Ligand SMILES: Nc1ncnc2c1ncn2[C@@H]1O[C@H](COP(=O)(O)OP(=O)(O)OP(=O)(O)O)[C@@H](O)[C@H]1O
C-alpha cells in the first residue's frame with residue numbers, strides 16, 4: 001500500500017478576489033515523483049508554498065507527512081518543515097551569508113536537527129560535493145552564476161535528508177546544458193537518498209527526464225531506465241495546471257496521448273518527441 | 288551590526304544638521320531678541336527649541352530617510368527573492384531574526400543620535416551667540432542650561448524613542464509586504480519614507496500636546 005506523504009483536498013485560494021487555486025485535489029505517495037506542469041501564473045508556486053504552509057488556503061485541507069497542516073501555528077510547523085526540502089523559484093539564498101552558512105542554515109536553525117558544529121561542517125561539505133560545488137564554501141551567493149546558485153539551493157534543500165523535496169522551477173531561465181545538470185542532480189538525489197520529489201516546471205522535458213532516467217553512479221550521469229520509445233514511468237505522475245485548475249493528471253503516456261488542446265499544446269510545443277534522438281541527453285545502457 | 292549602520296552611519300549627517308539648525312536658529316532669534324533687548328536670553332530660546340523640537344524631529348526625519356528606507360528595501364528584496372519564505376521554511380521566525388534587531392537597534396540609537404544633534408546644535412548656537420550677538424560663552428551656557436527642566440529632558444528623549452519605534456516598524460511593515468519584484472522594492476521604500484515621516488509629525492504633535500497639558 002503506497003503511503004501518502006502530501007495530500008490536497010479541495011484546496012482553494014484567491015488573491016484580491018481572483019481565484020488562483022480552484023479546488024485542488026492531489027496525492028503524492030512516498031517514493032513518487034510528481035511533476036507539476038503549467039504556464040506562467042497557473043499557480044505552481046502558490047501550490048508548493050501551500051504544501052508547507054508558507055501561505056494559508058482559504059478552504060480545503062492539506063496533509064503533509066501525516067499531519068493536517070491546514071491550521072497549524074508557525075511554531076508547530078517548524079518540526080514538520082524540517083523533514084521537507086525546498087528549492088525556491090527565486091533562489092531564497094541568503095545574500096548576507098556565505099555558501100557554507102547558507103547550506104548549514106537549516107541544520108543550525110531547525111531545533112529537531114541540532115548537531116555539533118563539526119558534524120554540521122561535514123554534512124555541509126558532503127551536500128555541496130553532491131552538487132559538485134565543494135570548492136565554493138567561502139563564496140557569497142552574488143559571486144556565483146545562476147546555475148551554481150540553483151545547485152547551492154539544491155544542496156541546502158537536501159542537506160537535512162528530507163523525506164520529500166519540493167523544487168520550484170529549478171530549470172527556469174537556464175541554458176539547456178545547465179538545465180540538464182540541474183535535473184540530473186534532482187534525479188540523483190531522488191535515487192541515492194530515496195527522496196519523494198515534487199517538481200514544478202514549465203518544461204516538459206524536465207518531467208520526461210524524471211520519468212525515464214535513472215542516476216548511474218559509475219557513469220556519473222543519468223541513463224535511460226528503458227529503451228527509447230518506451231515509457232519507463234518510474235512512479236512519476238504528471239499534472240497539468242491551467243489558471244489554478246488541474247486539467248490533467250496521469251502518466252507520461254496518458255499525457256502524450258491527451259487530446260485536450262491546452263495539455264497537448266503544452267507537450268508538443270517542446271522539442272519534437274521523436275524518440276531516440278530527442279532533446280533528452282544521457283547515455284543508453286548497453287542492453 | 289544593525290546599531291553600527293544606524294548609529295555610526297548616521298552620525299556625520301546628524302551632527303551636520305544639528306550644527307546648522309543651531310546656527311540658523313540663533314541667527315533668526317537674535318533679531319527678535321534684540322528688539323526686546325533680551326539678547327542675553329539667547330541661550331534659553333535656542334536650548335528649548337532644540338531640545339524639545341528641532342533635535343528630535345530633524346533627527347527623526349533623517350532617520351526616516353536613511354533607515355526606514357534602508358529597512359524597507361533590505362527586507363523588501365529579501366521578500367521578493369523568497370529569502371523570507373526560506374527563513375520560515377528552514378526553521379526561523381523572520382520577526383525574531385529580522386524585525387526585533389532592527390527595532391531594538393533603532394530604539395537605542397535614535398535617542399543617542401538625538402542627544403548628539405542637540406549638543407552640536409547648542410554648540411552651533413554658542414558660536415553665533417558669541418561671535419555675532421556678543422554674549423559671553425558663560426552667559427550663553429548658563430541661560431541655556433538653567434531654563435531646562437526635567438520635563439524638557441524627558442520630552443527630548445521620549446520623542447526620539449517613540450519615533451524610532453514607529454520608523455522601524457513602518458520600514459519593516461512595508462518591507463515585509465513587498466511584492467512585485469524589484470519594482471515593488473522601490474515602491475515599498477518610497478512608501479516607508481513618506482509614511483514614517485508623516486507619522487513623525489503626527490506623533491510629535493501628540494507628545495507635545497501631552498507635555499504641554501501636563502505643565
Ligand atoms: N502574493 C500574491 N498576491 C497576489 N497575487 C498573487 C500572489 N502570489 C501569487 N499571486 C497570483 O497567483 C497566480 C499564480 O501564481 P504562481 O506564482 O503560483 O504562478 P506560477 O505557476 O508559479 O508561475 P511561474 O511559472 O511564472 O512561476 C498568479 O496569477 C499570481 O499573480
Ligand SMILES: [Mg+2]
Pocket residue numbers: 044045046089168169
Ligand atoms: Mg512560480
